[in-house]
Amino acid sequence: MEKIKVGISSCLLGQSVRFNGSHKNSPFCSEVLSEWFDFQPICPEVEIGMGVPREPIRLVNENDQIRVKNVTDQSQDFTEQLHQLADDYVPKLGDLCGYIFMQKSPSCGVFRVKVYNENGMPETEPAMGVFAGQLKKHYPLLPMEEAGRINDIRLRENFIIRVFANHDWKTNVLADPQPKNLVAFHTSYKFLLQAHSEAHYRRLGQLVADAGVQPLNETLKKYFTLFTECLSHVAKINNHVNVLLHMLGFLKSQLPGSVKASIIKLIERYKEQKIHLIVPVTMLKHYVELYQIEYLLNQKYLSPYPYELGLRNNL
Ligand code: SF4
Known part of the structure; x- marks a missing residue:
């Protein structure tokens, strides 16, 4: 890759x-x-x-404007x-x-980032x-x-997911902007978006439904803004639980009752934080692949980034 x-x-x-x-x-x-x-x-x-080496610099609030100045000689201003x-x-x-x-x-x-006033005293409001x-x-x-x-493992996973999603967007939608590519993108992120924010997922669905009506460029801009906002919410345990149970529903006619019961048990154990997220996800993924459940095979939720990164081993 x-x-x-x-x-x-x-x-x-x-x-x-x-x-x-x-x-x-x-x-x-x-x-x-x-x-x-x-x-x-x-x-x-x-x-x-x-x-290198150089004198240290710091942020200084000068008349409500953030400047970057030499710590010992404030006449040296590097902001511009x-x-x-x-x-x-x-x-x-x-x-x-x-x-x-x-x-x-x-x-x-x-x-x-710490900000100082012109007298060298730290201010309460940090800045970027x-x-x-x-x-x-x-x-x-x-x-x-x-x-x-x-x-922090949750922030780490969230960032990595957003980077891979950003790349996916550029490669599969922006490189060939067509309503069908937007629909395919949105469909593959359904469960991942739901894990981050159900409300955002619904609004995104509405945007996709209107894709043929509104100018495509505008729709893509609005979609990706909202998509980014959605993934910026760190997924909560309860949301993962809902998504896992929802996905399990797609397998109900194929799975023997005992297997279904053991997957539900794993999901409950994850909810109680006794096992990591990777356990129920791997189990589900196994059966999705075994029974070739088409709707779930392409779901980013099951593989939002390369498995080898192992981030869900600690979630
Ligand atoms: S924090 Fe940024 S500016 Fe400072 S040494 Fe690292 S790269 Fe350079």
């Missing part, structure tokens, strides 16, 4: 580009995800010529250069399906790193995560 292009902060791949000449290698990124992702690394601070760099990168980043940033960085942080924030303006639907947060 062709690797998926994903942006990443260079220091997470072990490149010694931090202000003090160190790196923040993430083994999960550099050793595991790199098998599937074609990482496109960039260190924004090095790219704008700050050099970092904005410009992000703007210049936009055409090169069009085929990315996700981005992993280093947390807490005034350039790369996505969530809760300037480079990451500018990229988000250009690509609001691009899955973005921080390396620190993907240590």
Whole structure:
């Protein structure tokens, strides 16, 4: 399989580009995800010529505007250069399906980066790193995560699902935009969407039903915005349980009662958090393949990303 292009902060791949000449290698990124992702690394601070080592910088709230300044010499302001760099990168980043940033960085942080006032005192409201924030303006639907947060198994799985779905959308819908491709895409995500948000799934279904009536470009834009919003909700245990039971319903005429009862037992054990999600999912998948249940064979819920990533082993 062709690797998926994903942006990443260079220091997470072990490149010694931090202000003090160190790196923040993430083994999960550099050793595991790199098998599937074609990482496109960039260190924004090095790219704008700050050099290694360099003096540390931080976010400063200046008259309600977030600036990036040298910690010891506030006359050195790098905000415009970092904005410009992000703007210049936009055409090169069009085929990315996700981005992993280093947390807490005034350039790369996505969530809760510390902000200081002009007197050097910390403020209560955190902000987004300037480079990451500018990229988000250009690509609001691009899955973005921080390396620190993907240590949390639920956030990790959610991010990986969104990256693979983003790639799927680009390959199977955007590359050949036709109502039938939108319908096929939506159909294959039915159960995955339901696991993330039933309400979003219903609204998406309505959009697909109107696909022949509304201009296709507009429908695709609305669909993918809502689709992204839906998958951004981390799937809850009860939603997984509902989806698993619903899928099991498609097998009821093929499965002997005793097998059905043992799968239900597995689902209950997962609900009680005694076993991991992968157990009932693998069991269901086995019977779906054995009996060639066509409607379920293509469901992304059963294989939203390569099995080898093993993420559901811990969910
Ligand atoms: S966090 Fe971003 S700016 Fe800082 S060293 Fe890593 S890649 Fe460079």
